[in-house]
Amino acid sequence: MTKENGKGAARSDKALAHRLKRMRAESLQPFQGSAPGDAASQEAASVDCGWGRLIFAQTFSEAEDLLDALRQEGAERRDIALYVRDPHVLLAAAPQEVFLDPSHTFRLDLSTYRSSRRQSGGYFVRRLSSEADARAVNRIYTARGMVQVRPDFFWSNRDNRAITYFVAEDDASGEIIGTVTGIDHGRAFDDPEHGSSLWCLAVDPQARHPGIGEMLVRRLAEHFSARGAAYMDLSVLHDNDQAIALYEKLGFRRVPVFAVKRKNPINEKLFARPLEAYDELNPYARLIVDEAHRRGVHVEITDAEGGFFRLSHGGRSVHCRESLSELTSGVAMSICDDKAVTRRVVERAGLMVPEQMTATGDTDAIKAFLEKHRRVVVKPARGEQGRGVAVGLETIDDVERAVSVAREVCDRVLIEACFDGEDLRLVVIDFKLVAAAVRRPPRIVGDGTKKIRSLIASQSRRRAAATGGESKIPIDAETERCLAASGLTLDSVPDEGQEVVVRKAANLHTGGSIHDVTGVVHHRLVEAAVAAARAIDIPVVGIDFMVRSPSEPDYVFIEANERPGLANHEPQPTAERFIDLLFPLSGHRAAAQALGKL
Structure with missing residues (x-):
């Protein structure tokens, strides 16, 4: 190679480097047609949302600067770089560190958006206003597999002009049942396009009311419209068909906007090959x-x-x-498998148990038992997921029918005295309480127009969607019996706002809901649950009590579940404690x- 050729090659290399640098800078421009110089005139902008930062990629003039910003992501946080044009160029600069988020971006044109005349029933939408609200929002985030936010972050940002938090509150219970976060781009970085975006839309999987997500989206759209925003964007995973259908129904349209994230443990399932x-x-x-x-x-x-x-x-x-x-022995499992055996084991350990008999062909004995206790529970001696369980039976005819149904699950059927109160599940791992939750029977809320049959079907679809198909409300003889006890049928039309319990058993698999009470459960209940786990000698167990209140010491033991559903008890760290038990290091x-x- 001649000297001149060497200089020429060097000049070519410098020119190539300059072109690559320019391509990277141009790749960061938003799709909306901004002039190439716009990004350089703005200061690199981001908003701390608690779960991570929303990084506005169009305000970064250099790809390396944006990558450096992503590298500053905090532990257990999920930063998002949005509005990355031609993200393949950015990814080429750091393929081992960042990835293209497999989400679609949808946009709502606020100039043409029209609010709905439909009113929410049984709940209302308002601003987040207390630390209790913040804790409730975190509970919903955890139940939906989202990154939690420090409660004090919500509270310290209540006056932040760029961030808006809305929550949906249940009229009757006062519980927070939904949440959404909005970012005002104009207030975040003087966005010349007057944009805004929606984040963290989440509805409590236990919520009974329909349309909560839609009302939260509409409330945020109306809020930004009143502020003069031109549009509202959101990012949704490409395979979330249910959410996409809602957004399209509300007038959102997909736009070619892309997001880039860091490869971290939280994001791993989005970029790594999934387990077979x-x-x-x-x-x-x-x-x-x-x-x-x-x-x-x-x-x-x-x-x-x-x-x-x-x-x-x-x-x-x-x-x-x-x-x-x-780690659970066959002996411990067999004790839990037979409810009569379980009862005898824990009774010898000093726990309070309800009086019980085995259903035989002796109708007189059943009548005497029913007369003594007035209300009884019928359940198969072996079984799970609430199959064959009937609660609150008051007539001999109902008891005999329930016994026949229970025999389809197990030949041996038990009849127990019914204890009035709430169904409490305590999860004990390594003989320590990890979670406590009240389980409530499935119920529907009337709207004044739909039949109970239709309301149950709608509620069942929502429960199934929220639990991956694990929770559905059966429409069967037990459902009809519970309705008849209230003077209703499947074809009755309850008044607007009227709450109707459609089954007495609180099992989650038959449509029940679960409500965390770990922070308030009485220490005597905890002691009794741990004593039951030690008596059975089982390292992981769900102990079921009937209680007057989780904050009071009175209880009766119902059963022990050797395979408790840990996913039902978030935000408590059930999975963490389970892995700690198996692999403490x-x-x-x-x-x-x-x-x-x-």
Whole structure:
């Protein structure tokens, strides 16, 4: 090579580098037709949303600057760089660090948006106004698998002009049942396009009212419209068909806007190859698999349909079926399997148990038992997920019919005295309480026009969608019996706002709802649950009590479940404590303990 050729090559290299730099800068321009110089005239902008930062990529003039901003992502946080034009150029600069978010961006033109005349029934939408609201929002985030936000962050940002938080509150209970966050781009960085965006739309999976998500979106759209925003954008995973259908119904249209995120443990399922058969796991198995994967525990799914998987770490391997592992002995499992045996074991340990008899052909004995207790519960001696259970029976005819139904599940049927109160589930792992929750029977709320049959079907669809198909309300003889006790039928039309209990059993698989009470559960109830776990000698168990109130000491023992559904108890760290039991030296927690930081 001649000297001149060497200089020419050097000049060519410099020219190529200059072109690449210019291409990267241009790749950061938003699609909306901004002039190439607009980004350079703006200061690099981002908004801390608590769960991470929303980074406005169009305000960064250099790709390296945007990458550096993404590298500053905090621990356990999820930053999002939005409005990245030609993201393939950005990804080429750091393919091991960032990835293209597999989400679509949808836009609502606020100049043509028309509000709905429909009024919300049974709830109302308002601004987030207290730390209690913030804690409730975090509970919903956790139930939906979203990143939590420090409650004090919500409160400290209540006057932030760029961030707006709305919540939906249940009229009757005062519970927060939905939330949405809005970002005003004009107030965030003087956006010349007067944009805004919607984030963190989430509805409590236990909510009974229809249309909560729609009303939250509409309220935010009206809020930004009143502020003079030109549009409202949102990002939604490409396969979230239910959400996309809602947005399109409201007038949102897909636009070519892209987001880039960092490769981190929270985002891993978005960019890494999924475990084989992962999508076939139910929510109870998936929760544990996700926690294990996050902590570097090897996962092998052995039978997805049955919820079986093998976890391996540090030379140890444990086979599990959801929360049931090899650490639970066959003896402990057989004790839990037979409700009569369970009752005898815990009674000898000093727990309060209801009076019980075995259903035989002796009608007189059943009549005498019913006369003594006035109301009874019928359930199969063996069974799960609430199958064959009937609660609050008051007539001999109802008891005999319930016994026939229960015999379809198990030949041996038990009749118990009915204890008035609430159904409390306590999850005990390694003989310590991890979560406590009240389980309530399924109920519907009338709108003054629809029949109970239709309301049950709608509520059942929402429950199924919220639980991955695990919770549905059956329409059967038990449902008809419960309605008849209130003077109703499946064809009755309840008044607007009228609440109707459609089944007496509070089992989640038959449409019941669950409400966390870990922070208020009485210490005597905790002590009794731990005593039951020790009597059975079982490391992971769900203990069921009937209580007058979770904050009072009175209870009667109902049953023990050797395979409690840990996913039902978020935001409590059930999956974390389960993996701690199996692999105590795994994950960040063990490392922090070793360093004396915990």
